[in-house]
Structure formats: structure tokens, C-alpha cells
Amino acid sequence: MSMVSVMKRVKTYIHGLDDILDGGIPSGHIVLLAGEPGTFKSSVAFNIIYNNVKHDNHIACYITLEQGRDSLIQQMTGMDLDLEAVGNNLSIVDLGLIRKNLEKLGQQSWMQIFKTYASNLKENIDYSILVIDSLPVLTMLAEFTNPRTELFHFFEWLREMKITCILISEMKFGKEEYAQMGEDFLSDGIIHLKMEKVGDVNIQRRIRVVKMRSTKHSSDFYSLLFGKAGFTATRVISE
Numbered sequence: 001m002s003m004v005s006v007m008k009r010v011k012t013y014i015h016g017l018d019d020i021l022d023g024g025i026p027s028g029h030i031v032l033l034a035g036e037p038g039t040f041k042s043s044v045a046f047n048i049i050y051n052n053v054k055h056d057n058h059i060a061c062y063i064t065l066e067q068g069r070d071s072l073i074q075q076m077t078g079m080d081l082d083l084e085a086v087g088n089n090l091s092i093v094d095l096g097l098i099r100k101n102l103e104k105l106g107q108q109s110w111m112q113i114f115k116t117y118a119s120n121l122k123e124n125i126d127y128s129i130l131v132i133d134s135l136p137v138l139t140m141l142a143e144f145t146n147p148r149t150e151l152f153h154f155f156e157w158l159r160e161m162k163i164t165c166i167l168i169s170e171m172k173f174g175k176e177e178y179a180q181m182g183e184d185f186l187s188d189g190i191i192h193l194k195m196e197k198v199g200d201v202n203i204q205r206r207i208r209v210v211k212m213r214s215t216k217h218s219s220d221f222y223s224l225l226f227g228k229a230g231f232t233a234t235r236v237i238s239e
């Protein structure tokens, strides 16, 4: 019998991508999911936790700070996800819900309130995967005075939770930076979503693993398709 312990991984359930990732995202990793507006960031993140709850007995939490809870639910239902199939094992929390708790917490900083909320929820439902949509909105609300230092501490805090985290990062059109305050160095992995112009009129969606610690992976761009069977990453066919 082999003594080598096999690293636990969280499948992305993007067909093709899990093979590229040697099985998925290593458990406990903090991964940035970065892309320009409309590149499927929320959809991909939601699909990952949905499938992990549905198929692998995970409990997950999706914190949406930008898009309201109802709008997100409507969008995911539109993508043929049956939210009743995951029930309470997938919690969707939006800013409104956190704000309601804010009153009870009194005079604390926004970041403190956010952390308290996330920790209490962890104690209550013991989620193993957390999505924050998005990190730039979280840091904007936090009004950091020393962004890099405070973000560093936030990552430390996330690590202590011993969960797998998907942090959505918003990229500006035409810019190559995955993040604004060094999150790209602090994170264990970066998955980049992109829309590529093909010819004069067509846009193709692309996905690429920029980095993933503890994983041998291809860094190439793959085509990202969405269909009946969910998301699929396939080799880009160049013309």
C-alpha cells in the first residue's frame, strides 16, 4: 500500500477542467475567480458549490454583496439548477441579510460585522466551501486604511476557518491585473475567465488556470461552454 496521502480536492464540476486540475481545487485553498464583467464569474462559482453540495455532501455558503439574493436565485434557476435539490445545505446570503444583523452587533466596523456573521454561520451550519462575490466590494465596504496589511489579515482569518474559499475578483476591461491589492499573491490559486473576440462578430468564453498551488496544471486557455450538462472546458480550436 502506498504511504503517499492523496490530497483532498474540491471538484469544479466543469467537465474537462477537473482533469486539468488533477482532480480539482485542493481543499483549504483560497482561490481567486477573476474576470471582466459578464464573464460567468458568479455562474461558475455558484455551479461549483451547487454541485459539491448536491453530489459530494458538502455544505456551502454563497455571500453575494453586489447582486441581490433573489436576482442570483433567479439567474441560477435560469441555468437549470434545481435549488430545492440542495435545500439548506447551500446558504445564500446577501448584503441585506448581513445588514439586518448589523443592528444587533452595534458599533463595530463593517469588516468585524462581516467576520462575525461568517463565523457564526460557520458554527451553525459548518460550511466547508465559501464564495464571496465579490472581494473588491467587500474591501470597498470595509474602507481599509492600510489595504495591503488589512487584506493580508483578512486572508489569515480566512485560512483559520479551514475551508475552501472562492473569492470573486473583478478585472477591468483590457487590463491584465487579476486583483488590485496583492490578492493574486496571497491566494493559492487563480482561475481567469475571459471573453475572446473571434473574427469580427463572435465572442468565445475562455477559462484558464493561472496558478494553483500543489497542482501540476496546464496554464492554457480553454473554451468555456455552458449547456445541458453544465459547464465544459475544451481545447481552443484555432482557425
Ligand SMILES: Nc1ncnc2c1ncn2[C@@H]1O[C@H](COP(=O)(O)OP(=O)(O)OP(=O)(O)O)[C@@H](O)[C@H]1O
Pocket: 035, 036, 037, 038, 039, 040, 041, 042, 043, 044, 078, 079, 226
Ligand atoms: N442560461 C444561460 N446560458 C448562457 N448564458 C447565460 C445564461 N444565463 C445567463 N447567461 C449570461 O451570462 C452572463 C452573466 O453571467 P454571470 O452573472 O455569471 O457573470 P459575472 O461575471 O458574474 O457578471 P458580473 O460582472 O455582472 O458580476 C450574462 O451575459 C448572461 O447573458
Ligand SMILES: [Mg+2]
Pocket: 041, 042, 043, 067, 133
Ligand atoms: Mg457576478
